Structures are given as C-alpha cells and as structure tokens.
Amino acid sequence: MKKAKGSKAKTLFEQKEETDIMTGETPDIQNQVTEEMPAELASILDLEVGETGNRIEFEEGEKVPVPEKLSFKPLVHKDPWQQAFVDENTILIKRTVRSGQSIQFDGNVVVLGDVNPGSEIVASGNIIVMGALRGVVHAGATGNKEATVSAFKLQPTQLRIANHITRAPDGDYLSPDHPETARIKDGIVVIEVYQLGQDRQTKIC
Amino acid sequence: MGEVIVITSGKGGVGKTTATANIGTALAALGHKVVMVDTDIGLRNLDVVLGLENRIVYDIVDVTHGNCRLKQALIKDKRFEGLHLLPAAQTKDKTAVNPEQMRELCSELAKQFDYVIIDCPAGIEQGFKNAIAGAEKAIVVTTPEVSAVRDADRIIGLLESAELRDPKLIVNRIRPLMVKKGDMMSMDDIIDILAVNVLGIVPEDEMIVVTTNKGEPAVLDNYSRAGQAYRNMARRITGEEIPLMDLEADTGFMNKLKKLIGFK
Numbered sequence: 001m002k003k004a005k006g007s008k009a010k011t012l013f014e015q016k017e018e019t020d021i022m023t024g025e026t027p028d029i030q031n032q033v034t035e036e037m038p039a040e041l042a043s044i045l046d047l048e049v050g051e052t053g054n055r056i057e058f059e060e061g062e063k064v065p066v067p068e069k070l071s072f073k074p075l076v077h078k079d080p081w082q083q084a085f086v087d088e089n090t091i092l093i094k095r096t097v098r099s100g101q102s103i104q105f106d107g108n109v110v111v112l113g114d115v116n117p118g119s120e121i122v123a124s125g126n127i128i129v130m131g132a133l134r135g136v137v138h139a140g141a142t143g144n145k146e147a148t149v150s151a152f153k154l155q156p157t158q159l160r161i162a163n164h165i166t167r168a169p170d171g172d173y174l175s176p177d178h179p180e181t182a183r184i185k186d187g188i189v190v191i192e193v194y195q196l197g198q199d200r201q202t203k204i205c
Numbered sequence: 206m207g208e209v210i211v212i213t214s215g216k217g218g219v220g221k222t223t224a225t226a227n228i229g230t231a232l233a234a235l236g237h238k239v240v241m242v243d244t245d246i247g248l249r250n251l252d253v254v255l256g257l258e259n260r261i262v263y264d265i266v267d268v269t270h271g272n273c274r275l276k277q278a279l280i281k282d283k284r285f286e287g288l289h290l291l292p293a294a295q296t297k298d299k300t301a302v303n304p305e306q307m308r309e310l311c312s313e314l315a316k317q318f319d320y321v322i323i324d325c326p327a328g329i330e331q332g333f334k335n336a337i338a339g340a341e342k343a344i345v346v347t348t349p350e351v352s353a354v355r356d357a358d359r360i361i362g363l364l365e366s367a368e369l370r371d372p373k374l375i376v377n378r379i380r381p382l383m384v385k386k387g388d389m390m391s392m393d394d395i396i397d398i399l400a401v402n403v404l405g406i407v408p409e410d411e412m413i414v415v416t417t418n419k420g421e422p423a424v425l426d427n428y429s430r431a432g433q434a435y436r437n438m439a440r441r442i443t444g445e446e447i448p449l450m451d452l453e454a455d456t457g458f459m460n461k462l463k464k465l466i467g468f469k
Contacts, residue, residue: 099295100247101296102296120295158259158260158261158262165262167259167260170256
C-alpha cells in the first residue's frame with residue numbers, strides 16, 4: 001500500500017505499521033485512541049481538540065448508540081460441518097441503500113449496491129458493501145471488536161466499529177481504487193487493502 | 206437568556222438553510238455564542254451546508270427522547286469557537302418530535318447561548334409547527350417570485366396566529382438588472398404585498414453554489430456579495446443600524462470595469 005508523498009491520505013484509517021505516513025499530519029491520533037478511556041467509547045472525533053473537536057463524553061454505564069432491539073434467530077444445522085458455515089446470521093441487501101434509510105441487523109450485512117450519504121447500517125457483525133460505501137456504518141454494534149467493514153470504495157461519512165467512532169480527516173484525501181477493509185487493530189481503527197479470504201482458514205477449521 | 210429565532214419560508218428552495226448557516230456563522234464571527242438547530246427531520250441539510258455531516262453521532266430526536274444529553278449532541282463548528290449545531294435525524298420523520306419538546310429544548314438552549322437559530326423545514330405541517338413552537342422571533346425568507354411571495358404571506362399569517370408578531374423579511378436571489386427591466390418583482394412590490402419590515406436583501410450570487418457545496422458558508426468569503434448581505438443582516442440582528450445594500454452598485458459601467466481589472 002503506497003501513498004503519494006505529502007498527500008493527505010486517510011490518516012485516521014491508516015495502517016499502524018505505516019507510522020511514518022502519520023507523522024506530521026496527525027501525530028497524536030494513536031495516543032488518543034489507545035488511551036484507556038473510562039467510558040465505553042474511545043472517541044476519536046476530537047482529534048483536533050479545540051479546533052474541530054466535538055468531544056462526546058460518556059458517563060459510566062452509557063454506551064455507544066445501539067438499536068434497542070435486534071431480533072436474532074440462529075440457524076441450526078444437525079451436521080457440524082454445515083453448521084460451521086451458518087454460525088452467523090447474514091442478510092443480503094440487493095439494492096442501493098439511500099439517504100434516510102436505516103438497516104439494523106443482528107448479524108452480518110452484505111449490500112449488493114451502494115450505501116449513500118445520509119443512510120445508516122448498524123450490524124452486530126461484519127458489514128460488506130459490494131459498491132461504494134458513503135454513509136454511516138456501525139459494525140459490531142453490540143460490542144464485537146473483531147467486526148470489520150469492507151467495501152469496494154470505502155469512503156464512509158462515519159465509520160464505527162464496536163465502541164470506536166472514526167471519520168475521514170477534513171479536506172481532500174486520497175481515495176484508492178481497490179477494495180478496503182476497516183478493522184480494529186491494537187486499539188485503533190485501521191484501513192487495509194482487502195485481502196481475499198484472509199480469514200478463511202481460521203473461521204471454518 | 207438568548208434570543209430564539211426561527212428562519213422559515215413556506216416554500217422550499219428559497220434559501221432557508223443557506224440563510225441559517227450564513228447568519229449563524231456571521232453572528233459567531235461577531236463573537237456571539239450561537240447554536241443552529243436543524244428541525245428538518247428526515248431531510249436534513251444544514252449539517253452538509255456547514256460541512257459537519259461526518260461529526261454527527263446524536264441528533265435532535267435522541268435529545269428529545271432522552272437517549273443522550275443535550276451536550277453530547279451539540280457539534281462544535283470547525284471554524285468558530287462559539288458556533289454549534291444541533292443536527293436533525295435523517296432516518297426518522299417529523300412526528301418524532303412534538304412542539305412541547307421543542308419548547309423545552311429551545312428554552313434549555315437559550316440559557317446557554319446568545320442566539321438560537323432554528324432552521325425550519327418547508328411546508329406548514331408538523332415540522333413547521335415544531336420549528337416555531339419555541340421561537341420568540343421569526344425571519345421569513347422569500348425570493349422575488351409570485352409563488353414564493355404568496356407562500357411567505359401565508360406563513361406570516363400563520364406566525365401571527367401563533368403569537369410570533371412582527372416577523373422580519375429576507376428577500377433572496379434578487380437580480381438587479383431584471384428588476385430594472387421590469388422582469389422581476391422589485392423590493393417595493395414585495396413589501397407592498399407583505400407589509401413587514403425587511404431584515405436584508407441578498408443579490409443573486411453564483412458563489413453561493415460553490416460555498417454551499419464545499420460546506421463553507423458564504424460569509425467567510427470577503428468577496429461574495431451574498432456573504433456581505435448576510436454579514437449585514439447578522440449585525441442588524443444584534444441591533445446595529447446598517448442601510449440596505451445598494452444592488453445597483455454592481456451594475457454601473459465603471460463598477461464593471463473595476464471588477465474586470467480586479468479592484469472589486
């Protein structure tokens with residue numbers, strides 16, 4: 001993953017290994033996020049505190065906004081081999097999710113289409129968008145920090161995983177042409193090049 | 206206690222949201238503590254115009270339903286310290302909030318801010334009733350078109366029956382040349398029909414499109430004529446006496462020449 005030198009890359013979502021890119025522009029991001037916060041949410045909305053900051057303070061017991069009720073009925077197979085494939089609930093959405101529409105689901109969400117700005121997808125599992133992701137997404141909404149968000153074009157208004165909230169930095173930034181995945185790595189949300197079936201081995205066997 | 210001002214129009218697309226964003230920003234630039242409240246639930250735009258869309262976590266519906274504290278939902282502007290936004294919800298509808306809750310919310314905000322500016326949705330239904338519920342003053346936006354003026358007249362009537370006396374008028378998107386030729390309603394024609402005091406007049410300005418799309422209010426652009434008009438309005442709201450903009454000034458030959466060679 002190479003970035004043009006000096007470009008305002010998606011610094012918030014940067015891979016941790018590439019710390020050299022992050023120098024200069026936003027030096028404090030990692031400290032801020034990895035810092036143990038007393039509340040449920042490590043907000044990185046207030047990166048540039050005082051200037052653009054919108055500090056969201058959470059008191060003891062308060063949680064990241066999560067839909068009150070997510071109905072979930074797991075599929076049960078008799079054959080354990082079959083069961084390995086259906087261990088999580090997944091829905092397929094075969095249309096563009098438009099502004100004002102909200103999809104809330106206990107499980108994984110796959111969208112065959114775009115997710116437009118002003119729309120919202122909240123899932124307790126992973127979110128995969130086979131198109132451009134430009135709206136607000138919340139993966140692992142019930143607290144699953146392993147949850148990921150993948151999209152052909154990952155340009156969310158806001159991206160949340162479990163109790164982390166991130167957004168793209170202000171101003172122009174590079175938007176690559178390849179699919180990307182966002183996940184929590186060492187306490188911060190990072191964006192990586194989407195790798196085909198990287199979890200295949202660990203999931204099933 | 207701060208002032209609660211609602212910006213409304215009846216007709217859509219005349220510039221309520223643009224006026225809210227610009228007047229709010231101009232007031233904050235003058236050093237006042239300002240909060241802008243978007244009441245257009247389901248069709249929110251104010252956050253986009255201000256370039257604050259990606260900071261929204263909680264919204265007005267969350268506040269009125271007690272899902273979060275008011276302070277958590279307020280978004281601080283990236284340019285001015287004293288400027289805040291309370292965004293509308295996008296995935297709910299107008300019935301999610303009732304006038305009683307709005308009154309409560311406005312009085313709470315008025316305690317913390319000098320100016321509470323409410324961006325009203327188009328129409329005269331529930332959204333409009335919510336928006337005006339907590340307001341003490343009203344600003345009506347119109348354009349020099351018969352339909353917009355007709356709607357403004359209807360709105361002024363509704364405001365008066367809701368005890369919001371003496372609303373102020375903003376006439377937006379005036380084209381001085383067309384007025385001169387008699388192709389567009391003049392200020393006199395509009396005031397003749399509406400019979401209200403004028404807060405400001407805004408000339409047609411292509412820069413508004415550019416600034417709105419960029420998420421930066423026009424008042425920040427010193428060369429924008431519309432920006433100048435909104436800055437004047439903000440100062441009139443604070444009680445200063447400023448004469449209305451001379452729209453003719455831009456049409457003379459000498460001025461065009463000056464503009465051409467970059468003096469203006």
